[in-house]
Amino acid sequence: MGSNRGQQGFTMIELIMVIVVLGVLSVYAAAKSPGSSLTLRSSADQLAMDIRQAQAYSMSNTGTGDYSILSTTSDTYQIRDPGGTPVSTVTLSGVTLTSFNILFDGRGQPAAGVIITLTMGSSSRTVEVVFPTGLVR
Numbered sequence: 307m308g309s310n311r312g313q314q315g316f317t318m319i320e321l322i323m324v325i326v327v328l329g330v331l332s333v334y335a336a337a338k339s340p341g342s343s344l345t346l347r348s349s350a351d352q353l354a355m356d357i358r359q360a361q362a363y364s365m366s367n368t369g370t371g372d373y374s375i376l377s378t379t380s381d382t383y384q385i386r387d388p389g390g391t392p393v394s395t396v397t398l399s400g401v402t403l404t405s406f407n408i409l410f411d412g413r414g415q416p417a418a419g420v421i422i423t424l425t426m427g428s429s430s431r432t433v434e435v436v437f438p439t440g441l442v443r
Contacts, residue, residue: 345399345400345401345426346401346424346425346426346429346430346431347431349398349401349424349426349431350424350431350432350433352396352398353383353396353398353403353422353424353433354433354442354443356375356383356385356394356396357375357408357433357435357442358442359385360373360374360375360385360408360410361373361410361414361416361440361442362414363385363387363393363410364410364411364412364413364414365410365412365413365414367388367412370388371387371388371389372388372409372410372411372412373385373386373387373388373393373409373410374386374407374408374409374410375406375407375408376406376407376408377403377404377405377406377407377422378395380402380403381397381398381399381401381402381403382395382396382397382398383395383396383403383406384396398424400426401424401425401426402424402425402426403422403423403424403425404422404423406420406422408420408435410440414440415437415438415439415440416435416437416438416440417437418437419434419435419436419437420434420435421433421434421435422434422435
């Protein structure tokens with residue numbers, strides 16, 4: 307029997323590491339693709355957090371008026387203070403949303419229940435604000 311010292315090739319560890327690196331890169335690329343469901347989900351999560359923020363503003367500023375969050379275009383929404391001045395404006399990239407206007411009182415309760423639909427391509431997600439509790443889901 308001869309010696310295998312002259313043979314060259316990859317070890318099993320090297321092959322596994324290449325497969326792991328390719329897997330990580332493919333997940334990253336899928337998350338960054340424009341039609342990605344991750345982008346739609348993160349946009350819905352961001353909208354839900356911003357709705358909760360407008361609700362928190364209203365509860366922390368009791369007596370000064372009611373804060374609102376509303377869509378201004380098919381891909382943009384704003385949180386507005388009691389005077390109607392925008393506190394923040396968010397534009398969603400590649401995502402459209404249904405028109406909405408939510409007004410919160412000093413207890414964080416919405417004036418009405420709202421279901422907002424976010425759409426990206428053929429996929430959609432919804433964010434709901436429940437009346438009278440103000441639960442955002």
